[in-house]
Amino acid sequence: MYEKDGEKYFIVDSHMxxxxxxxxxxxxxxxxxxxxxIECFHAYQGLGPAETHQPLEEFQKVSEEQLxxxxxxxxxxxxxxxxxxxxxxxxxxxxxTSERNGYLAEKYPGKFILNTRFDPRDGDAGMREFEANVQRxxxxxxxLYTAEWNGxxxxxxxxxxxxxxxxERAQELGVKNIHVHKGPTIWPLDKDxxxxxxxxxxxxxxxxxxxxxxxxxxxxxxxxxxMATQEPNVYAGLSVVLGGLMHARPKFFAKxxxxxxxxxxxxxxxxxxxxxxxxPKWQIEGLLDWDYPSDEYSDYPRLGTEGKxxxxxxxxxxxxxxxVPAECQVSGTPAAQDDxxxxxxxxxxxx
Numbered sequence: 001m002y003e004k005d006g007e008k009y010f011i012v013d014s015h016m017x018x019x020x021x022x023x024x025x026x027x028x029x030x031x032x033x034x035x036x037x038i039e040c041f042h043a044y045q046g047l048g049p050a051e052t053h054q055p056l057e058e059f060q061k062v063s064e065e066q067l068x069x070x071x072x073x074x075x076x077x078x079x080x081x082x083x084x085x086x087x088x089x090x091x092x093x094x095x096x097t098s099e100r101n102g103y104l105a106e107k108y109p110g111k112f113i114l115n116t117r118f119d120p121r122d123g124d125a126g127m128r129e130f131e132a133n134v135q136r137x138x139x140x141x142x143x144l145y146t147a148e149w150n151g152x153x154x155x156x157x158x159x160x161x162x163x164x165x166x167x168e169r170a171q172e173l174g175v176k177n178i179h180v181h182k183g184p185t186i187w188p189l190d191k192d193x194x195x196x197x198x199x200x201x202x203x204x205x206x207x208x209x210x211x212x213x214x215x216x217x218x219x220x221x222x223x224x225x226x227m228a229t230q231e232p233n234v235y236a237g238l239s240v241v242l243g244g245l246m247h248a249r250p251k252f253f254a255k256x257x258x259x260x261x262x263x264x265x266x267x268x269x270x271x272x273x274x275x276x277x278x279x280p281k282w283q284i285e286g287l288l289d290w291d292y293p294s295d296e297y298s299d300y301p302r303l304g305t306e307g308k309x310x311x312x313x314x315x316x317x318x319x320x321x322x323x324v325p326a327e328c329q330v331s332g333t334p335a336a337q338d339d340x341x342x343x344x345x346x347x348x349x350x351x
Contacts, residue, residue: 001328002076004288007305010328012316013071013080013280015179015214015239015272018104019096022061027090033188034090040187041277044240047248048278062276064104072111075273075280078313079110079322083143083179083214084117089150098133105137113320115141115179118170120162121150127169134173140320141177142170143214147185147193155193158202171208177319182224183215183240196224203231210319212270215240221256225263235319235335236264238311239272242283246290254292258300266307267334270316284312306330 002009021038023031042059045052058066071077082101086094094100098116105112116133119126133139147155156163158180170178180199185191196217203211214237217224228234241260245253260269271287273280288308292300303311309330317324318335 001078001325002284004285007309008325008327009076009284009288009309010313010317010324011077011079011280011284012271012313012320012322013075013077013273013275014212014270014316015083015237016071016080016275016280017083017085017096018062018064018067018101019085019276020061020093020100021091021095025061025091025093025095027088027092030090034087036187037087037090037095044184044244045277047244049247049282052279052282054276059276067104067276068108070279070281071273071275075275076284077273077280079113079317080275081113081115081141081272081316081320083115085143085145085148085181086117086119087145087148089148098137098139102137113141113322115139115143115177116175117143117145118166119145119148119150120156120160120166121153123162127166130166130169131173134175140175141179142175143179143181145181146198147181147189149189154190158198164202164205167202167206167209171206176208177210177212179212179214179237181215182213182220183218184244196220196227199234200227200231203234207233209233210235212237212319214272216256216260218244218256221259225259228268229263234264235268235270235315236260237270237272239274242271242287243274243278246283246286250293254297254300257290257303258292258297261301261303261307266301266303266310267315267332269311270319271312287312306332310334 002011026034038060042056071080084098085096088094101114105114114137116139118130182194182196199211199213210233212235216236241256273283314334
């Protein structure tokens, strides 16, 4: 557990990866996309402190030893949640699969929670794969990449009928935490496929699921905030917000954090480093030291020690049922939904 100024923090990195984007894994004929994708990721790394930058060759396929050191030995993380992103159109063995992540989760029990994924365009075969991964890894979360290419398709929506079939099955299987990439685009994906509008509809229809919107819809921060404030089961995943803005765009970071704290609240915000784009150490230390840079932001809620504890670990711990030591707890209830839940029987509510 990380300790600062006499306070102990239980850290959950709720959004990180163990990818293979090395040239040996590129699909023949799609090399330009595989190369362009990881180079775009590498460019995003440049938004962090200079001393954390990696050469591209190392960045393409980080070693197991480096990951364990940067996450847990140096990075203050207690539990990390591995998110899956397949990109099979460009990477022969997938970019970041449940199987590759599962190797780490099985080798280091207690350190990782493994989230699987599904793609509704894969049909019945995809459903069988999803069910098998849930059974094998005990996943209670899934990562959805709505802009991922699949054959001739360049994206899907959560509101697609086939996606609803998968969400229904996820709910039946106990896969209750749905992480959705809704943020900055990565070349060559389409920006519009990351729009947050479909989350609104799905969150209302699936009250038994939690929708963690990774990257908070950036650059659509206002759209996300106005949607998330009315949906009790929508959460703000801060990956990219911290890594991409805190160091490179501190004034914009203050605005984004202020909007999130005002509309969504500290109980529904989760820390994610987006490793290996950025390492967790400087993000965690930076958030603990952070305050608004001037009185210009006086109409936004303040973020104190308890709020930082919730964001850095307690909210995600509650969503995933992770046991937290008593000395790291706070007086409030982390990850608490508000009272905007649907009334099941509207006729009774109107009587």
